[in-house]
Amino acid sequence: MKEFLKNQKVTYNLxxxxxxxxxxxxxxxxxxxxxxxxxxxxxLNHPYLQESISIDTLRVYINSLKRIGCEVKRIRGEDKISRxxxxxxPFELRLTLEQVKSIEKVYKSIVKNMDIKELLAMDxxxxxxxxxxxxEDFIQNMKRISMLKDVDKNLLQELLDCCEKxxxxxxxxxxxxxxxxxxxxxxxxxxxxxxxxxxxxxxFEYNQYGTFLISRINCIKDxxxxxxxxxLQTTKVVYELNCSPEKIALSENERVIDKNxxxxxxxxxxxxxxxxxxxLLEYGPLCKIIYxxxxxxxxxxxxxxxxxxxxxx
Numbered sequence: 001m002k003e004f005l006k007n008q009k010v011t012y013n014l015x016x017x018x019x020x021x022x023x024x025x026x027x028x029x030x031x032x033x034x035x036x037x038x039x040x041x042x043x044l045n046h047p048y049l050q051e052s053i054s055i056d057t058l059r060v061y062i063n064s065l066k067r068i069g070c071e072v073k074r075i076r077g078e079d080k081i082s083r084x085x086x087x088x089x090p091f092e093l094r095l096t097l098e099q100v101k102s103i104e105k106v107y108k109s110i111v112k113n114m115d116i117k118e119l120l121a122m123d124x125x126x127x128x129x130x131x132x133x134x135x136e137d138f139i140q141n142m143k144r145i146s147m148l149k150d151v152d153k154n155l156l157q158e159l160l161d162c163c164e165k166x167x168x169x170x171x172x173x174x175x176x177x178x179x180x181x182x183x184x185x186x187x188x189x190x191x192x193x194x195x196x197x198x199x200x201x202x203x204f205e206y207n208q209y210g211t212f213l214i215s216r217i218n219c220i221k222d223x224x225x226x227x228x229x230x231x232l233q234t235t236k237v238v239y240e241l242n243c244s245p246e247k248i249a250l251s252e253n254e255r256v257i258d259k260n261x262x263x264x265x266x267x268x269x270x271x272x273x274x275x276x277x278x279x280l281l282e283y284g285p286l287c288k289i290i291y292x293x294x295x296x297x298x299x300x301x302x303x304x305x306x307x308x309x310x311x312x313x
Contacts, residue, residue, distance in 0.1 A: 021049070022064040026086070029065075033075060033085035065089075093132045100138050104145060111147055116190045116197065120156060123148045150215040151197050158220055159199055162187040168225070171199075172218040182221060183212065190214070193278075208233070209271040237268045237276060238291040241283060251279070265290070277302060 021043070028034055028042055036055055044052050053061075062072050062084065069090035076082050095103070107126075111119060123146055130139040143149055148156070162169050166186060173183045185201040188209075192198075198211040238257070241248060245256050245264045258265035270276045277299065280287050289296040 019064075021053070022061045024049070025058075025061045026065055026070065026089070029072070029084060029086045030089070033077075033083035035081050035083045039084070093129070095133065095135060095138060100135075100141065103138075104141060107142070108145060116156075116192060117160065119147055119192065120153065120160075123153065147192060147195060148197065155217060155219065156190070156197070156214060159187065159214065159217075160190055162220070162223065163189050163199075163201075167223050169220050170222040170224070171212070172221050173212060174216040174218060176216075180218065185210075185212075209275075211272075211275065234269050234271045235273065235295060236292070237270060237289065237295055238265065239268070239280065240265050240288045240290055242286045242288075273298075 040052050043049050065072055071087040073087055074082050074084050126142045168186050170182050170184045174180050185203045188201040190199055197214045199214055200211050203210045241264045244262055245259055254266055254268045256264055257267045268276060289299055
């Protein structure tokens with residue numbers, strides 16, 4: 001210790017070589033199966049060891065790992081090369097059934113208030129934890145309850161990057177009505193809506209702002225030079241909510257224009273009536289559309305069609 005404090009260097013005198021090399025081998029094999037040549041090269045290039053080891057010495061270190069409880073196995077691959085791997089070890093993370101249930105409960109609770117980047121980070125965290133847990137039920141349960149279970153995370157990250165730059169992209173989209181098709185759009189944001197992940201942006205096909213379910217996006221086929229968003233045809237809708245403004249989650253395109261007692265008047269500027277319909281339907285009987293008349297009539301017709309669907313049998 002005095003030598004290290006004086007020189008700040010690790011030397012032979014400061015090491016228990018058998019123990020240290022066994023730890024190095026343990027770390028290497030937990031990353032995946034390794035051949036003798038791969039292990040020998042790793043030791044040779046190690047910044048502190050810088051020496052080769054014989055196959056007999058390797059067996060000594062493997063036996064040391066076995067004595068502390070590691071299950072080490074030698075396998076032969078299709079390339080006929082033998083490799084060593086650790087199947088299990090006493091340092092694995094183990095969870096009780098109660099702990100697993102608690103983790104699932106906490107996850108379901110906190111993801112409701114996370115944005116998409118936090119959700120992606122959370123999903124990657126549990127995937128990393130899964131690499132250290134020999135509990136397949138836990139791994140499968142976390143995949144089952146994940147809000148990103150139907151999403152290609154690499155594609156999701158690409159879409160997030162495009163949205164950050166507001167890039168004009170062409171996506172291959174599996175439409176439930178018309179099958180696989182190419183859609184050109186200016187990407188805007190990725191958000192979770194009703195437990196599903198959507199890409200938002202201006203679509204050129206219908207010249208309106210819309211949403212696209214990311215689980216139906218096959219890939220990004222092309223990224224074009226950025227261009228200005230075309231002028232959107234918007235509709236101003238005014239509606240009344242029978243609740244105080246403190247309890248209302250306003251969208252970016254909405255603002256409170258009046259409030260009286262327990263009623264709040266909201267103005268929404270939208271280029272996509274479908275999205276606004278979805279939001280107003282969530283309010284149920286608390287919501288009453290005031291203006292414009294044609295939109296109110298369309299919404300009433302929508303409600304009547306939904307009501308008729310329950311009596312069609």
